[in-house]
Amino acid sequence: MALQFPAGLKRQSVKIAQALREEGFLVIISGDPCYGACDLALDLLTYADVLVHFGHTPLLQHPDVIYEPFRVDFDPAVVEKALPLLKGRRIGLVTTVQHTHLLGEVGHRLRSLGYETVITPGEGRTPEPGQVIGCSYGSARIPGATDILFIGTGMFHPLGVQLATGMHVVALDPLTGIAEEPDTRKFLSRRHAVMEKARDAGHYGIIVSRKQGQNRHPLACRLASLSDRAYLVFMDEVSPDELLNLGFAAYVNTACPRLSYDDQKRFPVPVLTPVEFEILCGVRTWDEYRIDEIA
Numbered sequence: 031m032a033l034q035f036p037a038g039l040k041r042q043s044v045k046i047a048q049a050l051r052e053e054g055f056l057v058i059i060s061g062d063p064c065y066g067a068c069d070l071a072l073d074l075l076t077y078a079d080v081l082v083h084f085g086h087t088p089l090l091q092h093p094d095v096i097y098e099p100f101r102v103d104f105d106p107a108v109v110e111k112a113l114p115l116l117k118g119r120r121i122g123l124v125t126t127v128q129h130t131h132l133l134g135e136v137g138h139r140l141r142s143l144g145y146e147t148v149i150t151p152g153e154g155r156t157p158e159p160g161q162v163i164g165c166s167y168g169s170a171r172i173p174g175a176t177d178i179l180f181i182g183t184g185m186f187h188p189l190g191v192q193l194a195t196g197m198h199v200v201a202l203d204p205l206t207g208i209a210e211e212p213d214t215r216k217f218l219s220r221r222h223a224v225m226e227k228a229r230d231a232g233h234y235g236i237i238v239s240r241k242q243g244q245n246r247h248p249l250a251c252r253l254a255s256l257s258d259r260a261y262l263v264f265m266d267e268v269s270p271d272e273l274l275n276l277g278f279a280a281y282v283n284t285a286c287p288r289l290s291y292d293d294q295k296r297f298p299v300p301v302l303t304p305v306e307f308e309i310l311c312g313v314r315t316w317d318e319y320r321i322d323e324i325a
C-alpha cells in the first residue's frame with residue numbers, strides 16, 4: 031500500500047503507516063511534494079497494489095486509488111457571527127473539503143433564523159455539495175443568491191469566489207468566528223502591476239504542467255498562438271530556480287492557478303494567468319478579468 035499526503039498532513043505519515051503496518055499491510059510513503067488530488071503519485075503503483083491519497087476528495091478517477099479526505103469539525107452555531115455582514119436572506123453556502131460535512135448543519139441553523147439557503151450539488155473537480163477548491167468555484171455560481179457565505183480559513187478562496195461570481199461574499203472562519211468581506215481591490219492592483227511588468231517581455235514561456243490534473247495543453251496552445259514571442263514550456267515542478275534557469279522575461283501559467291497568485295513573490299519574473307495574458311494580447315479587456323479556473 032502506498033500513502034500520499036499534502037504538505038499540511040505529511041507529519042501524520044509515520045503514525046498512519048505504523049497503524050497500517052500493525053494491521054498487516056506493507057506500506058510505502060511518497061516523499062514528494064503534493065498540492066492536491068490533481069497530482070497523484072501513480073508511479074508508486076509499480077511498487078504497491080493501491081495508493082491512498084490523503085486530504086482531498088477525488089479529482090482523477092483511478093481504480094487503484096483510494097481518497098481519504100481530511101475533516102475539521104466546528105460548531106455550526108458560529109454562523110451567527112456572519113449575520114451582521116449578510117445583505118439579504120437567500121444565502122449560498124460554500125466551503126472547502128475540510129468542512130463540507132458540516133455545511134448541511136450550517137444551512138439548518140440559518141434556516142431556523144429565517145434565511146433561505148442554497149447548497150449546490152457537487153460535480154467535477156469538487157464532488158461534494160458546496161465544495162470549492164483553488165481552481166474551481168462552480169458551486170458558488172448560485173443564481174438569485176443575495177450573498178455567498180464562504181466557511182473556511184484564509185482569504186484566497188473567498189477572493190476567488192468573489193472574482194468568479196461577482197456576487198457579495200462573506201468569509202467566515204469557523205475556528206476563530208471572524209467574519210469579513212474579501213477586498214478584491216488590493217488583489218487586482220497587485221495583479222495589474224505584475225501584468226504591466228510583463229507587457230514588454232522579449233519572450234513568454236507558456237508553462238504546461240506534466241501533472242495529470244493540472245495539464246491544460248489545448249489552452250496553452252491557444253495562448254501561444256496569440257504571440258510570436260511565446261513558447262510552450264513543459265514542467266513538473268514550477269520552481270523559482272527553474273524559471274530563473276530557463277531565462278524567460280515572463281511566464282504564463284496554465285498549471286495550478288494558485289502558483290500565479292500565491293507564489294508570485296517567490297518568482298524572479300512575472301508569472302501571468304491565462305486571462306491576464308489574453309488581456310495583454312488585446313483579446314480580452316480588463317473589465318473581463320476573471321479568476322483562473324480549471325474546467
Ligand code: SF4
Nearest residue numbers: 065066068164165286
Ligand atoms: S490545480 Fe491547484 S488548486 Fe486545483 S486541485 Fe490542484 S493544487 Fe489544488
